[in-house]
Amino acid sequence: MRYISTRGTAPILDFQGATLAGLASDGGLYVPEDWPSFSPADIAALAGLSYVETAVRVCAPFVGDSLTEAELRDILTRAYAGFSHVAVAPLVQLDERHWLLELFHGPTLAFKDVAMQALGRLFETFLGRSGGHVTIIGATSGDTGSAAIDALAGRDGVEVFMLHPQGRVSEVQRRQMTTVLAPNIHNIAIHGNFDDAQALVKAMFNDAAFASRFALSAVNSINWARLMLQIVYYFYAAVRLGAPDRRVSFSVPTGNFGDVFAGYAARAMGLPIDRLIVATNQNDILHRALSLGDYSTGSVTPTDAPSMDIQVSSNFERLLFDLGGRDGAVTAAEMRGFESARAMAIPADQRTAAAAIFDSAAVNAADMRAAIRWAQDSCGETIDPHTGIALAAARASGGTTPVVTLATAHPGKFGDAVERASGVRPQLPLRASGLFDREERYVVLPADLAAIEAHIAAHARPVA
Numbered sequence: 001m002r003y004i005s006t007r008g009t010a011p012i013l014d015f016q017g018a019t020l021a022g023l024a025s026d027g028g029l030y031v032p033e034d035w036p037s038f039s040p041a042d043i044a045a046l047a048g049l050s051y052v053e054t055a056v057r058v059c060a061p062f063v064g065d066s067l068t069e070a071e072l073r074d075i076l077t078r079a080y081a082g083f084s085h086v087a088v089a090p091l092v093q094l095d096e097r098h099w100l101l102e103l104f105h106g107p108t109l110a111f112k113d114v115a116m117q118a119l120g121r122l123f124e125t126f127l128g129r130s131g132g133h134v135t136i137i138g139a140t141s142g143d144t145g146s147a148a149i150d151a152l153a154g155r156d157g158v159e160v161f162m163l164h165p166q167g168r169v170s171e172v173q174r175r176q177m178t179t180v181l182a183p184n185i186h187n188i189a190i191h192g193n194f195d196d197a198q199a200l201v202k203a204m205f206n207d208a209a210f211a212s213r214f215a216l217s218a219v220n221s222i223n224w225a226r227l228m229l230q231i232v233y234y235f236y237a238a239v240r241l242g243a244p245d246r247r248v249s250f251s252v253p254t255g256n257f258g259d260v261f262a263g264y265a266a267r268a269m270g271l272p273i274d275r276l277i278v279a280t281n282q283n284d285i286l287h288r289a290l291s292l293g294d295y296s297t298g299s300v301t302p303t304d305a306p307s308m309d310i311q312v313s314s315n316f317e318r319l320l321f322d323l324g325g326r327d328g329a330v331t332a333a334e335m336r337g338f339e340s341a342r343a344m345a346i347p348a349d350q351r352t353a354a355a356a357i358f359d360s361a362a363v364n365a366a367d368m369r370a371a372i373r374w375a376q377d378s379c380g381e382t383i384d385p386h387t388g389i390a391l392a393a394a395r396a397s398g399g400t401t402p403v404v405t406l407a408t409a410h411p412g413k414f415g416d417a418v419e420r421a422s423g424v425r426p427q428l429p430l431r432a433s434g435l436f437d438r439e440e441r442y443v444v445l446p447a448d449l450a451a452i453e454a455h456i457a458a459h460a461r462p463v464a
């Protein structure tokens with residue numbers, strides 16, 4: 001499989017190259033040149049397979065010659081061996097139409113582990129071949145950072161610099177990052193919000209001299225490998241609910257548009273997904289974009305679902321590229337316009353194409369809390385606020401198709417908010433015990449490119 005940039009001018013790479021590059025050198029995002037196609041018979045053949053075997057089959061066409069099937073299976077087997085549930089992503093029935101897909105059984109208790117545990121091993125394998133070294137820079141609203149740090153701490157060949165918005169992640173999220181004291185892990189709290197952190201990361205990639213001096217790479221969902229690994233659970237869940245013979249919808253708590261874009265990719269590959277529901281919190285740019293064509297940023301509002309307190313959603317560019325006929329020049333012009341005006345009107349034909357696939361909803365705090373209470377009181381399931389947002393949107397949607405709500409974080413990561421909503425204090429699983437007793441290490445810096453680059457330059461290993 002070859003990978004092309006959404007902005008059309010970066011070199012075309014294979015899977016190994018795209019994984020190590022992270023962001024394309026023209027500022028775009030790598031996408032597969034074509035969507036692999038799964039026939040109904042291919043999908044039916046996934047029935048009864050374990051999560052790892054499903055992942056091998058779904059990922060193989062994307063990986064191409066970069067890994068043998070045995071190498072891929074070995075990476076995935078080791079990635080999911082540390083999950084606390086043997087199903088990796090168990091489906092839990094709520095009522096006759098609604099299911100939860102629990103994606104939080106990995107080491108840091110959020111869906112990010114599903115991709116990151118494998119991505120860490122992909123980096124290790126690819127860098128091991130060349131004896132190379134990369135500097136990973138990332139931005140997090142809480143969950144990507146902890147998952148990346150767990151996956152990469154102590155690994156040879158990688159130095160990790162993770163930016164989070166100071167005071168805007170939960171205490172559990174912060175401690176999951178800052179109590180990891182491995183020498184290759186560097187946490188940076190910035191004065192600003194997640195969008196500022198993400199913009200700084202992209203600015204460092206766009207600083208060609210800095211990017212090549214430190215061999216920058218990415219673990220955010222701008223890295224295609226993240227999304228490939230997230231496509232798997234759409235197949236896994238849909239097959240369990242009757243695909244290819246029954247259509248299934250998914251409700252996805254959305255911030256950076258990565259998780260729901262993985263669902264879009266699964267649908268493009270042939271999985272019979274009926275609707276993809278894009279559920280946002282009060283930071284509703286994606287809901288406005290999909291329902292009104294208004295992709296314009298506002299200020300970021302802090303909410304009880306802080307991991308979704310995002311305005312500029314990186315992966316929306318991948319959707320615009322596909323909907324705009326996969327013309328890099330068109331997407332590059334659109335993104336340049338958006339980056340300067342902080343606003344963009346989605347063209348009518350692209351809105352119509354999106355409406356055939358996506359529904360969207362902006363869920364307020366009261367409706368999110370009501371969804372948490374309903375899950376608790378009517379189903380005995382304790383869910384976190386991000387899942388609550390998506391469940392509220394799922395229950396408000398019409399139709400008879402089964403709807404799977406992605407449960408993206410363990411409720412214990414957001415204990416205060418869950419307790420406020422339901423009166424129930426969720427416990428953190430045993431694997432997180434001791435978090436509050438450990439030493440923390442991080443620096444606080446202004447959201448200023450020169451300051452961040454100077455800090456990284458002082459601690460990273462330049463290319464020889």
Ligand SMILES: Cc1ncc(COP(=O)(O)O)c(C=O)c1O
Binds near residue numbers: 111256257259
């Ligand atoms: C718990 C949780 N739910 C949902 C999201 C939103 O996912 P995405 O950014 O892929 O849209 C995030 C952050 O990415 C998250 O951490």
Ligand SMILES: N[C@@H](CCOP(=O)(O)O)C(=O)O
Binds near residue numbers: 255
């Ligand atoms: N909610 C995310 C934001 C970054 O998302 P990513 O999927 O692009 O890595 C977080 O928890 O950091």
